[in-house]
Amino acid sequence: MSALLYLLSHKAKNRVKEIFHRPAELVLLLVGVALVVFVIFSGNMDVNPGSFRPRAELYAIIFALYALVFVLTAKNGFVNGASMFSMADVNLLFTGPNLSKTLLSYGLFSQMGRSLMLGVFILYQYSWVHNQYGATVADLFVILVGYAMTVFLGQMAAMLLYSFTSGSDEKVRIAKGVFYGIIAAFVLYFVYLVARASGDNILSRVLIAAASPVLHFFPAAGFLRLGVVGVMEGNVVRIAIGLGCFVGSLILYYVLVSVLNMDYYEDVLKATEVSFSAITARKEGKAQEMTPRNVKVGKTGLGKGWGASAIAQKHNVENRRGKVLLLDLASVIMAVVTIAFAFFIKEMIAGFAMSIYLLIMTIGGGRWSKELTLPYVYLMPEPPFKKLLFMLKEQVPVLLTQSVVTFIPFYFIFRCDWLTIIGFILGRTVAGFLFIGVDLLLHRWFGVGGNKALLIMLYFGLCMIAAVPGIVVAVVLYQIVFLPLAFCVLAMALFDLLLALLLLFFSRNVLSVSEFNNK
Amino acid sequence: MLQVNHVTKKYGKLIANRDISFQIGDGEIAVLLGPNGAGKSTIIKCIAGLLRFDGEILIDSLGNKTLNAKHRLGYVPEMPAVYDMLTVGEHLEFMLRAYKMEDDGTADRLLERFELLDKKDKLGKELSKGMLQKLSICCALVHRPSVIIFDEPMVGLDPHAIKQLKEVFLELRQNGATVLISTHMIDSVEAYWDKAYIMKDGAFVAERSASDTSEISLEDLFFALTEGGEDA
Structure with a gap:
């Protein structure tokens, strides 16, 4: 066998063996596979x-x-x-x-x-x-x-x-x-x-x-x-x-x-x-980001922020330099896909569902996820939950803007009432925090390291599970209590908000007892 | 003062640190020596509050994960970690704000000392490896901590920065700070340690005080222990 074939085959073999030698990874893999099976079986019904x-x-x-x-x-x-x-x-x-x-x-x-x-x-x-x-x-x-x-x-x-x-x-x-x-x-x-x-x-x-x-x-x-x-x-x-x-x-x-x-x-x-x-x-705890080739430094200094709020102010400065806009190319593509999907399907609820679905794929890209790979946020002498909230603050305007751009066209396409549009905007924004909560919980459980592919699989599955209770609330209110759609979506947003806060609260210690490590 | 009491750190079945206990007083410099994989960085990260562990770590008699303890701690990681989109000066401003400290000129003094003052407006992403290390050291010192832990601080530094850092170690000791330095470059710390701990396979295999009168040098002891000798 040539050396390269030997290398390829042994790398693959050792990768498989490694999974069996690491119970956590094996469990993660099994859960991931189980979620795929669940999606397949649940999708087969009716x-x-x-x-x-x-x-x-x-x-x-x-x-x-x-x-x-x-x-x-x-x-x-x-x-x-x-x-x-x-x-x-x-x-x-x-x-x-x-x-x-x-x-x-x-x-x-x-x-x-x-x-x-x-x-x-x-x-x-x-x-x-x-x-x-x-x-x-x-x-x-x-x-x-x-x-x-x-x-x-x-x-x-x-x-x-x-x-x-x-x-x-x-x-x-x-x-x-x-x-x-x-x-x-x-x-x-x-x-x-x-x-x-x-x-x-x-x-x-x-x-x-x-x-x-x-x-x-x-x-x-x-x-x-x-x-x-x-x-x-x-x-x-x-x-x-x-x-x-x-x-x-x-x-x-x-x-x-x-x-x-x-x-x-x-x-x-x-x-x-x-x-x-x-x-x-990434392994050694240094933040990674796609930075522009030429960065205009502009005004220097944070100017604001004290204690935990300094994190949010730092994000503002970093975003300005990195030319991170409230609406990046990926968000525009997501919005266009959602609007086109809703338009062609002629179903605004399906469009809303699609926007939530696409959100799952992009929520990990915020500056907060990079923050978790550096030691400073862990060392900072502030309560973990407070640090967490300030770390996520930059996501509020981002998610809101994305949602506004996505759902305003719904008003003109479907001629629905504004309250429903507001419900969609809030529902999607809150869902963003729900998925961030899931991601943080995974960080809490598995630390910064871990098998990326398996974690992504688990993340997808858990996001879908986390979204289910809110959907059930909305469906019950719509189909059984016969409330107007706007109220059902707002109720779902409220329910998801509570769930998101609960998830964030449970994962708050990700900033105090995380297994921050380069292993 | 730094107290580490019966700390054990496990990664699954692998014991990275095994029942480690030691104490470093105010105005003392301790060095942590050991070959690669001995568990030095793990215990350093446990002290910094970055890892979960069994046992107890106290910083100025406070649990290392309490906010007051974090206030008193400075940590220089093995690999310099800085923000790409923040300038050198902003890193120190951020640290001061995060620790709720007013700038009394320490930031600029540190930058000057480590020859970074003229790079104050340079972005983190533009810094060389050595400059990253210098900035990382400045970030750890700017909030004037009383316990400072350095994980391989000399790596990547130029001779001037090494000289400055050694002077910083001595000044910190003079000012009553507790300093722990993890390194595998024994000759770089030979001149100024008060206590030395040698680690192997996750445990301490020897402990020595500067006042000990022993005929065997720290370096010889290190090699004797880490290359198959007996515990001291």
């Missing part, structure tokens, strides 16, 4: 096959997801690249008697496994995907594999972009022009297709446009969607085209990186060092 929505909608969603993931992953190539190698790989393999092409293949295989783990959240989508579109568990796994392939190609594209552009602003400008030019061309063509499509409503026109063969040429997302749909429909030709294009792209990237730029080690080294320092820093 499904009427006659009421399924058109499959074309699902295929359009798959395309949108893959396209978004590919673009977001590949564009990292303009910043610091994306490395599929560990620092140990760089130190031990790059300096050893290995062909650069062989090492690239090794890196690709290693990355494939990681990409698959990243897509585990897709499994939690079973319930609605099954209920709305009749998708099976096998379908979901196919979507997951397609997702992993998309991330994989995205990483390759990022590496390629980085290799070609590193060290030259001119090249970065050209590559950015080409990259965003291609995306813009597809977007414009899509809009053109929607405009000229003949359909009863905008949804049907969008679906016609999304099914256009031209979109199959969209990098990664186009042909992977084709392949995934091929598997779901048993269409061998589509599978062959999808798979063929995937392999073809892989070979193309491979050739471009390894042949046109044989000495890719330097580029990989830089990206690996960035990623390694991020991992090391």
Whole structure:
């Protein structure tokens, strides 16, 4: 067996063994799997096959997801690249008697496994995907594999972009022009297709446009969607085209990186060092954040804050420098997806549910989660609950703004009363704190370290469980007590607020007795 | 004063610290020596209140997790941890505000001492490894703690900063502070320790006071114990 195969197989074997040697991780894995099973079984109940929505909608969603993931992953190539190698790989393999092409293949295989783990959240989508579109568990796994392939190609594209552009602003400008030019061309063509499509409503026109063969040429997302749909429909030709294009792209990237730029080690080294320092820093308690390349310091000094409130003031200064706006790109995308979903489904409650669902995926990105990785907040001589509240203060305007932007259009789409809109805004804002509470509770239980993929799985499951009581309250008030929708949503918000405060209170000691450690 | 009474720290089945007890008085400098993996950083983190443990740790006779104890404690972590988006000066302002302390000029004095004053408006993300370490030390000292723990403080420092830090150690002792320094660079602390503790496999294997008259040097004792010798 070659050394690289030995390394790959033993790394995988030891990873599995490690799980069995760590009871907490094993329990976490089992709970995560149990939650997936729960989602699958609960999603299977009371499904009427006659009421399924058109499959074309699902295929359009798959395309949108893959396209978004590919673009977001590949564009990292303009910043610091994306490395599929560990620092140990760089130190031990790059300096050893290995062909650069062989090492690239090794890196690709290693990355494939990681990409698959990243897509585990897709499994939690079973319930609605099954209920709305009749998708099976096998379908979901196919979507997951397609997702992993998309991330994989995205990483390759990022590496390629980085290799070609590193060290030259001119090249970065050209590559950015080409990259965003291609995306813009597809977007414009899509809009053109929607405009000229003949359909009863905008949804049907969008679906016609999304099914256009031209979109199959969209990098990664186009042909992977084709392949995934091929598997779901048993269409061998589509599978062959999808798979063929995937392999073809892989070979193309491979050739471009390894042949046109044989000495890719330097580029990989830089990206690996960035990623390694991020991992090391995370392990060793240093905050990590995506900072702009050029930061304008501006006015210096905190100016305000005393005791615990200094944390909130510090966040204000950091956010100003980091150009962290109340509404970032991810929030805008979430809002657009929610509004589009509600518009097409013609159900504002479904839109509200979708917004809560999307919120689960993004709530961990606040500055509070970075704060937990540094020692200062633990050392500060202030009551833990007070520190926790000030640490989360910055999330209030962020969540409120996101919710306002998401739900104001609901008023114009559904012509509902303002109280319902206010209920939605408050409901989503409070739900944000509920999910933060869940995340903090996980920090409380497992500390800063732990297996990321398993923790994400557990986080998703627990968020869904935490949301259930509030939903039950709203449903009971709406269906049994026959209260207006606005009151039901407000009641749910109030219930969730109490639950969130309870969770925050239980997890307050995360700032006093946390297992803050670099192990 | 720092008192550590029967502290045991376990990670699952692994015992990182085994029944550790020691005491460092006011105006004393203690050094914690040991090879990699001996458990030095773990006990330091327990004292800093960052880890759960069995036993008792008192800072000026207060439980180390009480707010009053936290007020009195300064901690320099093994890996410097700073905020990317805060300037050097703002780090110290933040610490003073967080500890509810007025700035009496200590912040600038510390920055000057560690040659950071001209970098006051530099962001955390722009600092080199050595500068990060210096800033981390300044953050730990700016609120004028009475018990200061240093985890491998010399790593990454330039000769000037090492000289300054050694002077800081002596000044802290002179001013009655309690200082605990964890290190594996014995020669860097040889000149000024009052107490020395040698750790191996999570436990103390030797304890020595500066007033002890022993023919064997601390360094020789360290190697004798950590390279398979008997407990002293």
